[in-house]
Amino acid sequence: MEETHALFETRRQKMLALREKGVAPYGQRFEATGSIAEVRGRFADGRCERIAGRITAHRDMGKSHFLDLTDSTGRLQIFVHAKEVGPDAYAIFQLLDIGDFLGVEGEAFTTKTGELTLRVKELTVLSKALRPMPDKWHGLADVELRYRQRYLDLLANPESKTVFKQRIAIIREIRHFLEDRGFLEVETPMMQPVAGGAAAEPFKTHHNALNMDLYLRIAPELYLKRLLVGGFDRVFELNRSFRNEGVSRRHNPEFTMLEAYWAYADFEQMADMVEEMVTTIAEKVIGTLQVEHKDAEGKVVRTINLARPWRRAPYKDLVEEAVPGWFSLTPEGRRDKCRELKIEISAEMADFEVTQHVFEKLVEEKTFDPCFVTHCPQELVPLAKPNPADPSVVDVYELVMNGQEISPGYSELNDPIVQRRRLEEQAGEEKQKIDEDFLTALEHGMPPAGGIGIGLDRLTMMLTGAESIRDVILFPHMKGRG
RNA sequence: GGGUUGGUAGCUCAAUGGUAGAGCAGCGCCCUUUUAAGGCGUUGGUUGUGGGUUCGAGUCCCACCCAACCCA
Incomplete structure (x- = not known):
């Protein structure tokens, strides 16, 4: 994953363009009026709120944009329109991508589909992400990537x-x-x-x-x-x-x-x-x-x-339950029994280890x-x-x-x-x-x-x-x- | 340590030994209430790495790396 990759380079250019407009792509503290969950909890049409989060979705309608802003407490839709934020902020907005951190101030309203939304009046770039987010729908399926990243x-x-x-x-x-x-x-x-x-x-x-x-x-x-x-x-x-x-x-x-x-x-x-x-x-x-x-x-x-x-049960009882008569067998008889039960044992094992092996296979692994x-x-x-x-x-x-x-x-x-x-x-x-x-x-x-x-x-x-x-x-x- | 399966675009996945593709993301255009938005167009690949077989290899063979599962 070289840093010259096209997706990386596109985002890096946007980051540089933000700097040219005098916007810090990696911002400072942002005073929100509450977490997204709090804002949702007291939602009232017309109320002014400030929230911060990561852009996790962008539905582009031409002049109207619907984005999801997500923080650790939840997700809230924001509405961005050139007429609401003004041409300068709109130009900055066009340099943003899914994955960027954004702070917004806006007025609460409910869309006709019933979605709680903030009509953005002012936006603050908080952090530009240079690498793309994983697939929004399928998530990250590669187990190796899930562990490494x-x-x-x-x-x-x-x-x-x-x-x-x-x-x-x-x-x-x-x-x-x-x-x-x-x-x-x-x-x-x-x-x-x-x-x-x-x-x-x-x-x-x-x-x-x-x-x-x-x-x-x-x-x-x-x-x-x-x-x-x-x-x-x-x-x-x-x-x-x-x-x-x-x-x-x-x-x-x-x-x-x-x-x-x-x-x-x-x-x-x-x-x-x-x-x-x-x-x-x-x-x-x-x-x-x-x-x-x-x-x-x-x-x-x-x-x-x-x-x-x-349940509480003595070790011996549990082994006897799994293999009736186990403790009446001779040491040789127990080894034969293991072969019969297809439990692998080695010749060097002590008798108590043979029993322990049976315990592990027939009791422990089957006890949920x-x-x-x-x-x-x-x-x-x-x-x-x-x-x-x-x-x-x-x-x-x-x-x-x-x-x-x-x-x-x-x-x-x-x-x-x-x-x-x-x-x-x-x-x-x-x-x-x-x-x-x-x-x-x-x-x-x-x-x-x-x-x-x-x-x-x-x-x-x-x-x-x-x-x-x-x-x-x-x-x-x-x-x-x- | 042994066996099985897998590794293809940023992500999720296709591709009889015969021109490496799709969806999403990206980029461009259209659209003033969308919910995986939609429509049109478009960029993007040393197919894990290194060898080999073949007229031709993502595909077959060998070695190695990484991972998952099973076994020890």
Whole structure:
């Protein structure tokens, strides 16, 4: 797209022509009498108003021109006629295009077709657009352009804008919900000397002045727990974490996570809270507990029922439901069963991994209504507290919905000796991966606590019906153009 | 990483191996109440990039780039 392109050049010439007429093509502040929605709301024939917005349509009738002016609150038709604005302003008007920003002053009237309109008396050029807008009727369909040039997607596709407004509302309501319950929002380091709190590959960076390597956090967990040690009983953080792994429909290298910790609570109270939080938000933001997911043609492909109470079931029961008799089989019998069910497994997999694979394929991917999976095997969640009655399982829930894992919740491990042993086992030879400062904090005493993590991007996908994480992240990660 | 599909004008899309087209946008003209305004005319292309086959390639073959989907 060279800048000598004819469409670009035509608009650039118009911009220069404006300058020659003494009109600044990139204007100053403009005092409107109200937003377009406000002006619409108090519309009365004969009333004088000043509005500003982008020109989004132009219907040229010869001497009469009807244009749409659009701001973030809505659209209003304006009427431009040489007799109303005078010859000088009309000459300026003829240098304007769809996409330009314009301020106008005019008198309200209603056309014979009933359209609310401003009869323009005075116009102020606010900004000249040098590149054309996307197709007004078809919008911007090219998914690659929609992601790479999100501003065009937002301008051309109203449904895309709606999803992002819903995302903003979801995040706002989560904050309200937690603050109402006495949780304090905190900020902890995104650059950490040791990337802890999850098993994931971190991004590495370097601090020049201190000559030290740092990692972008893969989770805020270990710092939030330090705050429990420090006497903050209810804390949460709602912000970005980073994982240096693949990009897919469900993964973006930077993603938004909510983590919350509640002293003296356990995983079941956390499950209660998550259930209440998600249903409250769904009702406030989406307006329903029956969330519809549609295909490209607009046909409903599934409906997620968020009505309470949400199902809670032990991991083993769910696997048995999917494959009756699974836990009576020998390890070899389970592998045979997988072949029979056409579930791919590899020879190196441990037995618990084979079961987990069956869980993912036959339970997780087929569970659309929310379900708290409890009593997960200890091997799957090495950092969690063992269940007092059955040490082979841990006091953890995994919330599954929309075919994905959305949120884990723990009764947090607060025994510093056991925590050290677990971290050492996890780190193996790589002792530098152990956050000693965190272990020191635990040794000073951390109250028993419940904790949760929720992937905000996936939660937003579930609530808005988006099928790709790129549809809920304004500027998703993309490869450089070749 | 593997497979499938796709990339053509600013945008949305066509085009049996045989002259690269339409709608919108743009440009010019007509029109004083339009709603995707309308009418007449018109500009605009290294068909993702680089090779190859062929008398002739958007189309067939190879490599690469980017994207979507599926799989790992």
